[in-house]
Amino acid sequence: MPDRVVGERMVEAARAWLDLLDGEQRAAAVRPWPSEEERHRWYYTPTDHGGLPLQRMRPAQQQRAMRLVAAGLSHPGYVTASTIIGLENVLDQADGWAGNWGRERNRDPLAYWLTVFGEPSLSGPWSWRFGGHHVSVHHLILDGRVRASTPCFLGADPATSPLLGGLLLRPLGAAEELARELIESLDEEQRSRAVISPVAPVDIVSGNRPRLGDGDRLMPLPDVWRGHLPEPGLHDLATSIHQNAEARAGFGPQHHDAVGLTAAPKGIAAAELSASQQARLRALLDVFIGRVPEELAAREAEKFAGDRLHDVHVAWAGGLERGLPHYYRLQGPHLLAEYDNTQRNVNHVHTVWRDPDCDFGDDVLRRHVEEFHS
Template identity: 75%
Template sequence: MNPAQRMTDAATAWLDRLDGEQRAAAQFPWPSEEERRRWYYTPTDHGGLALAGMRAAQQSLAMQLLAAGMSRAGFVTASTIIGLENVLDQADGWNVGWERERGRDPQLYWLRVFGEPGMDRPWSWRFGGHHVSVQHLILDGTVQAGTPCFLGADPAESPLLGGHLLRPLGAAEDLARDLVRSLDDAQAGRAVISPAAPVDIVGGNRSEIRDGDRLIPLPDVWRGEFRDPRLRERLAAAHDEAERKAGFGPEHHEAVALTTVPKGVPGADLTASQQEMLRALLDVFIGRIPEELAEREAAKFAGDRIGGVHFAWAGGVERGQPHYYRLQGPRLLAEYDNTQRDVNHVHTVWRDPGGDFGADVLARHLAAAHVPPAW
């Protein structure tokens, strides 16, 4: 069974188990473009029906849809991240509210379907909550888009029994550090774009990436306005303090701003062994989706095409130092950041700047059908 069929069957099974009130929150008509292109990675309302509003059997069906949209490793990683909400609640002293009854809550992950699931019509779905955002577009019986795809971890590493560490996104850190350390002086001179790291991914939760985009202040990566202005003030102060601790000033904002022409060292200027390191790092991002879809994405960078992927780094290269990197190339923007909570809070995102949310394939589909857009 192909991924589109698995998603269609899982979404249909979930929707069929909902009552009328639940379904009204869970399903929006197609295309609901403004809402469909909203996405978040903060502990805010992501839109849809939350796990907390489902019965146990319904929760299981919701997680089956999430699993249908991820690889086995991706689903395990996402499930671990959701479980970390309990650990984070303890780290916060059990008292961070975020204007909801429990600030860190593994039940506050939302699922929403746009349109009617089927192999003969366009539809999409989105699963999201703190540090997880997964979405897919199905069109003509094929999964046409799976970005933006966000995974984060707070804490990035936690103690396990026996002296082991839980690091859900450890490979994204270790492989990149190995690559940047392997660079010679000339390569590093191009790859390191700033001595200080931004305190978040630069693209933030924008629906569309544009040339010149800069870091979004933390209070703005939320749905709507806070009822209590003190919460916004606290978030703004936390953002400013994080930048101060990272030594990140106005000149660094300019250095790490997103540009259409990629910054960093191109894969074409790397040695064969370094290109393999770059490819392994890229696989950490695209490998989070189902294997068949990940293979399709990997083929875009097979052989000499890895030469078009640029690697850019900001911050220190030693463990425990704030750091950030991005991979950018044709139809690719992958970002990683680890600066917050004393460098123990990771954000990662994989995007297709030309086709996030399937914007490109939907435009071609409408043009071919001579149908004016409904949005």
């Protein structure tokens, strides 16, 4: 089974990493199974993501940590995540080398944390999480098989950076270009259904909620930090940043309502798209599910094979012209994929891929408990 092949690679990589840790490091790196509350805690902000940070590892330990990360991503996914981590140095320069979030170095490519939940093995459940600013990777392994790989977050700030020779670095450029190709291919009537708001939300609507529900609305920035802002004054700063961003965008209550999550997807269904438009939608969907190892991505793609794609909806908010703040999402059975580019003068991208029914493997674990432990 392909998911078992990947699971075996993860077990081997996790054990190799843990074998190099001393007692103090291992105490930070390993949580007992199931540690449900901690396992469902995740971020994409520059905060402590829980576990053992790269900062506290020797070079050889860092290498083995990244080997586990690579086991949980496709090669393009790993290159993209590594590039995003490297952008912390670029962002540090853009911020004037100043820190303001309660850390000695605000933008730090070593401020990424790795955590293992349970004992990596080919029997029973265990999971692992890797996260830091703009990267959050989660996998659940049950009886040696990778059973869940969401939430999976990748962001980029700056989204576009200059390279020598006039080239541009765009780690998540395909997520914009393919979506533009799709939205531009829609006729006027199709577009009227696809565009759900003339103003884009200032972040992904799902935020970093551990579970998604009907009626979820855009989270205020302090809530995204989930009570882990290290200093009291930072809560007020985060509140001010969020309120100012919404004021500049003209994002009001009616827009919150328009882009709020609902159980019945908003936007236009793939069933109402032409064959060529559906092909563009599949290519766009592959940008999200293709971030995991090829064996797992093929399994995910099967969920949307043939007519099963028809229930996936495309929704867009914001401007259609380049340079304008914009947001979109793909939503259907076992799928919520979001993209947002509104911050830092439309040069700051957030993307997330989720399974509202089985994030963190919750549905798989529930069935496992019912079958074997009831």
